[in-house]
Amino acid sequence: MAEKIYTAEDCDPQALRGKRVAIIGYGAQGRAHALNLRDSGVEVLVGQRIGAGHARAVADGFQPMPLMQAARDADVVNVLLPDEVHGKVFNQYIAPVMHSGQVLMACHGFSYHYGLMVPPPGVDYVLVAPKGAGPQVRHQYELGGGVPCLIATSPKARPESLQIGLAYAAALGGARAGIIPTTVAAETETDLFGEQVVLCGGVNQLVIKAFDTLVEAGYAPELAYFECLHELMLTVDLLHRGGIAYMRKMISNTAEYGDCYSGQRIIDDNTKQRMRQILTEIQNGQFAKKWIQEVEAGMPALEAQRAATEQLPIEQVGRTLRARMPWLKAD
Numbered sequence: 001m002a003e004k005i006y007t008a009e010d011c012d013p014q015a016l017r018g019k020r021v022a023i024i025g026y027g028a029q030g031r032a033h034a035l036n037l038r039d040s041g042v043e044v045l046v047g048q049r050i051g052a053g054h055a056r057a058v059a060d061g062f063q064p065m066p067l068m069q070a071a072r073d074a075d076v077v078n079v080l081l082p083d084e085v086h087g088k089v090f091n092q093y094i095a096p097v098m099h100s101g102q103v104l105m106a107c108h109g110f111s112y113h114y115g116l117m118v119p120p121p122g123v124d125y126v127l128v129a130p131k132g133a134g135p136q137v138r139h140q141y142e143l144g145g146g147v148p149c150l151i152a153t154s155p156k157a158r159p160e161s162l163q164i165g166l167a168y169a170a171a172l173g174g175a176r177a178g179i180i181p182t183t184v185a186a187e188t189e190t191d192l193f194g195e196q197v198v199l200c201g202g203v204n205q206l207v208i209k210a211f212d213t214l215v216e217a218g219y220a221p222e223l224a225y226f227e228c229l230h231e232l233m234l235t236v237d238l239l240h241r242g243g244i245a246y247m248r249k250m251i252s253n254t255a256e257y258g259d260c261y262s263g264q265r266i267i268d269d270n271t272k273q274r275m276r277q278i279l280t281e282i283q284n285g286q287f288a289k290k291w292i293q294e295v296e297a298g299m300p301a302l303e304a305q306r307a308a309t310e311q312l313p314i315e316q317v318g319r320t321l322r323a324r325m326p327w328l329k330a331d
Helices: 028-039 052-059 067-073 083-097 134-142 159-172 184-199 201-216 221-230 232-250 253-266 269-283 286-296 300-310 313-322
Strands: 020-024 043-047 076-079 103-106 124-130 149-153 179-181
Touching: 020 028, 020 067, 028 043, 028 052, 028 134, 028 159, 043 067, 067 083, 076 083, 076 159, 083 286, 103 159, 124 159, 124 184, 149 159, 149 184, 159 179, 184 201, 184 269, 201 221, 201 313, 221 232, 221 313, 269 286, 286 300
Parallel strands: 020 043, 020 076, 076 103, 103 124, 149 179
Antiparallel strands: 124 149
């Protein structure tokens, strides 16, 4: 358990008083941060190139400016762009104009941890990571609440930089749910591990393999889709709301017994050993190195995988079935 969870009592809004915060990138997280900060009384500068994000920022009442100008004029600079462009954007537009006393921020530690963004001398970095997607960060704030946040600083950061980070998290609404201290390494490594082993890689492959098993056994693809993908939402929602024990209480006794009877035969100690190997590759930088090389090459492997995914049988039958369920229309 974390030694301390910060609440509103630990956050001094005066730490951001009179300071300008530059939001670099007006995507899902950038928009939520900019709006929540503004509504909390913080002066916000939006650094955004011409395009959809620029138009949306204007519609929300901001006056977007070039990235370099926003980074130069702000006291706090938060880079809310995709990880793979952090290094290029930071080195070209942000680092050259940063000066001592500024605070550099991000909502994920990847670029700090793997050296894509190295703050100039006199510039501290702070990580404030809301544990929710941008629209959820905004929605919960509008409801009078907030999503929990993680917070971390550079090892030799000034005490006031932590206070700025806490005030920033509170302005997002995070203090209402709790701000949990961590390290950049821990946030980065656990985030990547969760994505690869459970949330994205693990779940997707489990669904695909289960669907293929039923179809290869002669069952209709529509049945396989419903049982292996469509109904996953029901279980995940229960897990999200109340945890594993709650989920097991809410499903049928037959399903609960099947969980206990078969679950550990699918995900066993051999699976756990492979999980450890993936964690090692994250910790030693092997995954980050491969990802950076993939980006520099133009992402050919990722593009090939995207094309292959579109042709999967489960995707083909899924598109047909989802067309009959308009309430599932994807954004």
